[in-house]
Amino acid sequence: MLSSVAHSLRLGCQGSRxxxxxxxSGNKTSKLVRERLKNEVEKMKSQFSGFRxxxxxxxxxxxxxxxxxxxxxxxxxxxxxxxxxxxxLPNTATQDEVLRSIMSINENLxxxxxxxxxxxxxxxxxxxxxxxxxxxxxxxxxxxxxINAGKLSRGDLSDCFIPCTPSGCMExxxxxxxxxxxxxxxxxxxxxxxxxxxHDLLLWNHATVTTCHSKTPDLPxxxxxxxxxxxxxxxxxxxRGEWVKEGAVVIDCGINHIPDETRVSGKRxxxxxxxxxxxxxxxxxxxxxxxxxxxxxxMLMENTVQSAQRFLLNNQSRT
Ligand code: GUN
Numbered sequence: 001m002l003s004s005v006a007h008s009l010r011l012g013c014q015g016s017r018x019x020x021x022x023x024x025s026g027n028k029t030s031k032l033v034r035e036r037l038k039n040e041v042e043k044m045k046s047q048f049s050g051f052r053x054x055x056x057x058x059x060x061x062x063x064x065x066x067x068x069x070x071x072x073x074x075x076x077x078x079x080x081x082x083x084x085x086x087x088x089l090p091n092t093a094t095q096d097e098v099l100r101s102i103m104s105i106n107e108n109l110x111x112x113x114x115x116x117x118x119x120x121x122x123x124x125x126x127x128x129x130x131x132x133x134x135x136x137x138x139x140x141x142x143x144x145x146x147i148n149a150g151k152l153s154r155g156d157l158s159d160c161f162i163p164c165t166p167s168g169c170m171e172x173x174x175x176x177x178x179x180x181x182x183x184x185x186x187x188x189x190x191x192x193x194x195x196x197x198x199h200d201l202l203l204w205n206h207a208t209v210t211t212c213h214s215k216t217p218d219l220p221x222x223x224x225x226x227x228x229x230x231x232x233x234x235x236x237x238x239x240r241g242e243w244v245k246e247g248a249v250v251i252d253c254g255i256n257h258i259p260d261e262t263r264v265s266g267k268r269x270x271x272x273x274x275x276x277x278x279x280x281x282x283x284x285x286x287x288x289x290x291x292x293x294x295x296x297x298x299m300l301m302e303n304t305v306q307s308a309q310r311f312l313l314n315n316q317s318r319t
Contacts, residue, residue: 021250021282024172026291030298033171034080037298037305041081044308053308054083055113055141055300056105060098061091061121070117076297082304095126099134106136112311113141113304118193137161138310141303144192152197155204161303166198168295169230169251170205176284178228178249181206186226188212188219188239188272194232194253202228219243231272241277250282253292 044051055077057070070086077084089101098120105114114135120126132140137147143161151160173180185207189195199211212222223229223243229250231239236256244250254272271288279285286292 019280021279021285022176024175024251024284024286024291026168026172026286026294029171029175030168030294033295033298033302034076037301038080040305040309044312045081048312051308051312052081052083053113053304054085054111055115055304056085056087056111057115057117058098058101058105059086059088059117059121060093060126062088063119063121066117066119066121072297073300076301077304080301080305082301091122092124093122094124095130098122098126098131102131102134106134106139112139112308113300114139115142115300139307141300141307142193143167143197143303149192149197152200152204155200157201157204161307162201162299163193163197164296164299164303165194165232165253165292166201166230167299167302168292169198169253170201171295171299172251172286172292173228173249176249178284180228183207183227184225185209185228185230186212186222187230187232188223189232189234189253191232198230198232202230233272235272236270237272237274239273239278241274241279241281244278244281246281247283248281250278250285251292252286252288254288255293 041053057073059066059070074084074086087101089098102114105111116131116135118128120128120131132144133146135145137145140148140161143149143152143163148160152162180202185202187195187198187202187209190211190213195211199209202209207228210222212219216222220243223239224245226245226248229244229248230253232253234254236254236258250273252271252273256270256272257267258270259266260268269289275287
């Protein structure tokens with residue numbers, strides 16, 4: 001059954017009717033998630049005398065794109081009732097200083113979620129792996145530590161934090177009403193934040209999964225076999241509509257800026273999928289912007305609320 005947030009469009013085309021895909025709205029789906037979380041936080045506050053989930057976003061440096069992402073996260077948190085703090089270290093911070101800052105937040109019992117905004121913007125060499133693994137697995141609401149990634153890869157989905165973008169993609173796939181079990185899913189990209197966890201998530205939801213990357217020789221052929229296609233390649237409009245299987249679910253995680261002289265800014269945002277051509281073949285498709293992006297933020301909020309709920313559960317059972 002098709003959910004209310006996926007709406008179908010039909011295009012009249014000189015007498016013939018040409019199908020275009022049903023658009024899966026991340027804006028609408030994320031709003032539903034955020035409203036549900038707001039109610040859950042309200043309940044927590046009244047049951048546990050003012051208790052609020054709390055999130056820290058740790059930033060190193062001052063990248064414009066990170067500043068924008070962080071302000072979106074802080075705004076979403078405030079609307080839900082999550083107490084979110086932005087901790088910024090200068091771009092001169094050393095690896096040791098970043099690690100010390102993480103340790104101190106790990107030890108702070110009033111913080112339930114901690115994310116280190118990536119990429120790090122430092123004049124010093126900082127080992128990303130060391131930093132993401134320093135976050136306590138119980139507060140790792142980005143799901144990037146080896147512990148959480150390992151649990152996900154083994155299928156322990158209820159005992160880990162799932163990275164926010166793949167988790168948001170699954171929510172969007174759910175909105176289509178298309179069942180994942182038994183389908184052939186193709187993921188393009190194998191990053192730790194999108195492609196690799198997306199593979200695991202689809203696999204443990206019982207799809208047969210092919211993960212493609214920069215050395216995959218026959219990408220159009222692989223894409224043409226996908227009932228469900230998730231693209232996190234970081235290359236503007238790389239996937240052409242002609243490659244897409246008729247009726248496929250197409251989820252586009254890309255956010256790329258391309259020149260556009262018709263815009264005041266001189267540029268516009270596109271995904272990793274060539275939307276107008278893929279739209280003619282897919283059954284369902286996410287737009288960019290307004291697709292996966294808002295879901296990433298909503299799922300970060302979901303993980304933070306879940307972390308606070310686990311904290312309450314553990315503390316109750318101790319008393
Ligand atoms: N940078 C871009 N997306 C993300 C994300 O989901 N988490 C973190 N920590 N950094 C990001």
